[in-house]
Amino acid sequence: MSRARWLAPAAVMGVVLVAAAGKAAAHVDTTDGCKGSGTFRQSGLAVDAAEIGDKVVVIPRSDTVDWQGSVTAPPGAYSGRISVDLPPPFGALSIDSWKGNSQATSNAGSKTYNLPKLVPAGAEFKVEGTHTDENGFCTGYVNLKIDGGPFDSPLTPVSLVATVASGAGLFGVIRPLFKKVVAA
């Protein structure tokens, strides 16, 4: 990958996830003074890692994100990744990673994305990012939802039918519990 990707801000899944300077935001931890932000072109949504806090960011299903990021000193050798947090004990699903060597202290770019219908709208995801360079590290996360309703995804009716079917099956198995035993 190009050296343009050495900064933590990477537009993945439609959101620019960056680690911010300072520890005011509970979800950001950094030792290399990194900053980052992104703006969604069509929706006008602006996301600054330092200001997100723990609130849920609702992003459009498709858009173009203009992102920028910086660190306080030339990073040298760097690496990082972005992942979606899964339920325990499954850990995290890595969706992007980067590594390389650079002396640049800031960067910017654009990322166009279009999430498939299968990715459910309305569901809350925690997307985590980590970036390590010779000056320290940046870690952070953002809680996000895709704009729309649960029935935008074909997974929802499938899951509801499966719930009813398995519930009916379970009821069939435990049905004797609902019949009275008459004392002899």
Place this chain on the structure above:
Amino acid sequence: MKVGRAIAGAVLGLLFLLFVAVDLVLFGVVPLNSVVVTILPAIGLVLGAVLGVLAGNRSAQLHTQVQNGSPV
């Protein structure tokens, strides 16, 4: 028969609460990384097995009752 009902109860209990957990995520009630998504299927497994055993016992009682000619 009791073992079979316990296993069926465990499997269906697991599946039932697993899909309930998926529904809760899809409707935005709990986040994807919530521990609830892990706990619910486990509860379903245990609860389904216990209910399956109890249902097996009750089924045996009902069967005996029918054999003795008592009304069910």
